[in-house]
Amino acid sequence: MTVPHVHPKHCAPAGAIVPSVARIVIILVAALIGVLPGNSQSAKPSASNATLAAQQQPVGKSLAPAALSAFDVASIHPHQPLPHERSHILNSNGRFATLNVSLKAIIQWAFDIPEGRIIGGPSWLGSSRWDIEAKAENAIDMQKAYSPAEAKLEKRRMVQSLLVERFMLATHTETRELPIYALVVAKGGPKFLSSQASGTMVDHGNGNIRIQGGDDTVALLAEELAEALGRVVVDKTGMEGRYKLVLTWTPDDRVTTSSSSSAFDSGPSIFTALQEQLGLKLEPQKGPVEVLVIDRAEVPSAN
Incomplete structure (x- = not known):
């Protein structure tokens, strides 16, 4: 029987295939576990970066929104209030607007928390007034995707995001012992x-x-x-x-503004x-209350 002749240059050296296969297997395994050769530093942050991140994180539960929907356009201007001028917050489909409203009142609306439970912040937080006009082009899509309650919650989150971006607002929550009311049954039932x-x-x-x-x-x-x-x-x-x-x-x-x-x-x-x-009454007491602490707020730059 005649054995066909194969030229030596077409043959792989003995044992050459094994290292190639082994290297492919190693690369596949490395890709699965997220560690490729030469990229070990990207898999784990450096100790200095981790330490810096920990130092920047405020103590307590942070309320700064992350990856929230945002308004497509927003303008913010300081307001010079006139005597007896009222304040307004307008919330409609895809629109949020304020007229002669303090940042503290806007925070109160955005976080859905009583004003008395907002602690700290700069001296102008409750005195300086602002006019805001913000609009979202995806208003129709939002209306279809959310129930009325969910849509209002999403709008509050969008305002939170706006305050973080434009007023550099930073907050966290704490539990403090504060005056509360206990609702009890009065004498007589x-x-x-x-x-x-x-x-x-x-x-x-x-x-x-x-x-x-x-x-x-x-x-x-x-x-x-x-x-x-x-x-x-x-x-x-x-x-x-x-x-x-x-x-x-x-x-x-009503009593203070009416005639005698x-x-x-x-x-x-x-x-x-x-x-x-x-037949009920309110008794003053003290108890644990969650408050929103203002860590930072800055005057926004011109639009």
Whole structure:
């Protein structure tokens, strides 16, 4: 039998294939574990960078937004308020605007927190006024993608992101022992009836709160009272269940701005109304309260 002749230059040297295969296997394994030869430094940050990052991180839970949706265009201008001029915050689909509003009030809206729980910041935080006009072109897409509650939460996050970018806002949260109110049953017992209505209805305005239904109606009342008073209200009534609650009172600003005769005929304060109309009362106490601490805020540069 004739054996075909193969020229030596077409043959690989003995054992040459094994190192090539081994190198391919090594490269594949290295790629799987994320460490390629010559790139070991990129897999792990240097100790100095890690230390610097730790030093820059504020103590507590940071509320600075990360990877949030942003407005496509935003203008910010200082406002020179006129006597008796009102402040306005406008929130519509894809638009956020302020007129004669302090940065502290904007932070209050963006983080959905009472003003009394915002601590620190520069001296001008609550005095300097700002006009903001911000718009997002993806407003229609946002409206389709979110429920009304989710859309409002996303808008708050977008405003947070704007404050970080333009006012260089830096914040963190802490828990502090602060004055609170305990909602308890007054002498004589509660003055409201249970409700069989399905669903939950909450309606509140300047001087009135109406709540019906809900699995824990009195707890909802405590939340509404906290918003009206700017202080944490803890429900300690022990009354769970569904009720119909209606509370009306004369806010302090109505009394101070009215004439002496109308002030004499004005309705009760929120504390008096709570006892007379619902048979509940608020007791001053102290308790743990989560506050938002302003670490930094700067005057924004010109647009």
